[in-house]
Amino acid sequence: MTDDIQQAPETAGEAPRLRTIKSFVMRAGRMTEGQQRGFEQGWPKFGLELADGLRDFDQMFGRRAPRTFEIGFGMGHSTLEMAAAAPEQDFIGVEVHKPGVGALLAGAMAQNLTNIRVYSCDALDVLRQCVADASLDRVLLFFPDPWHKSRHHKRRIVQAGFAELVRQKLKIGGVLHMATDWQPYAEHMLEVMSAAPGFRNLAADGTYVPRPEERPVTKFERRGERLGHGVWDLKFERID
Template sequence: MRTIKSFVMRAGRMTEGQQRGLDQGWPQFGLELEAGGQDFDRVFGRSAPRTFEIGFGMGHSLLEMAAAAPEQDFIGVEVHKPGVGALLNGLMTQRLGNVRVYSCDALEVLRQCVADASLDRLLLFFPDPWHKARHHKRRIVQPAFAELVRQKLKVGGVLHMATDWQPYAEHMLEVMQAAPGYRNLAADGQYVPRPPERPITKFERRGERLGHGVWDLKFQRSE
């Protein structure tokens, strides 16, 4: 059967800075799926709260979060090479050492490289909503995804999702409310206010000016 991937491959030209990030930053910050299971305490040289982000785009939010929380470690996964290069260039420019990067399918990284019950947070911000009904099966948020994430989160760890597409927010909520082993952190059992630790993107600010909404969901592993 065809497996659901966490991404869509997009072509894109590399800027000089992005290429420099790939050339110089990857040896320092890059990790390979083929290396298999990782001891991230050894990778980062310490034991610290650990966040895993699926699809960091051009890396702006991940850079901001990592700079604001130097006491935490971050693992980002993105297949779009210009975005990977941009993040790596930013890590070098800002001299941040608390981020590591994969450039492949995030679900395979979770399955093959991340130990069970080892993550404090998993972030999924603005994934492809696959608007057309016939494409809904391609959405990353499905029951199997919820179970995989639950396995990788520590008990008490949090899955934080955000989307600007209300039908996808409703889909996320439906999937997560039915998923065993989770507790919705929203006071009303639906969506949480935008958490201060999630940076606001330029895309989001533009959407707010146009009257577009954003829905945040936080579900905590309870067992």
């Protein structure tokens, strides 16, 4: 679900600008009747538009609460589980795959959840255009596309530009939580984030944290564990 982050050329006196930013790879897929109904009925209640620009999420949710931003929620199972388990927190999920958006919206209505809002577009565009600086408590990036081939590594979402964008949007003390089941990508994430200014690795040994209880275990992850596949979690706190 990820693409690349690159730096645009700099001119004198200007900070580097991000260009060609995508947080996803478009996937084809037809909606089931339930997903379509969820999308049609749930979008007016939970859906947000990139074109509306910078949002006041305190006003939108009607309260000031810890706020989580999830990049690429897939079919929404983990998002729904987290939101249901933490009604005192607010969740903003972003996903381009319409069946997944429909599934999450259907689930939110079925569970009568009020602490979820959804974008269906590029998550990094949402961060840049719709999220105020220093306004997020957590950013989640679970199982992004690892782009296995060496020539495609530049397409991985976790790059220096991504780290800086997330740092800007997190509050001081806010946390970027990433997880992957591909060890070379975990090592890449660790390398990038260890070099990123303004972050502190929350792992005691400076590498990976044990799976946090608040991250739901997916069916995909359980299947991987049965096959002997590992999962690596990384948590980095904004300190500056």
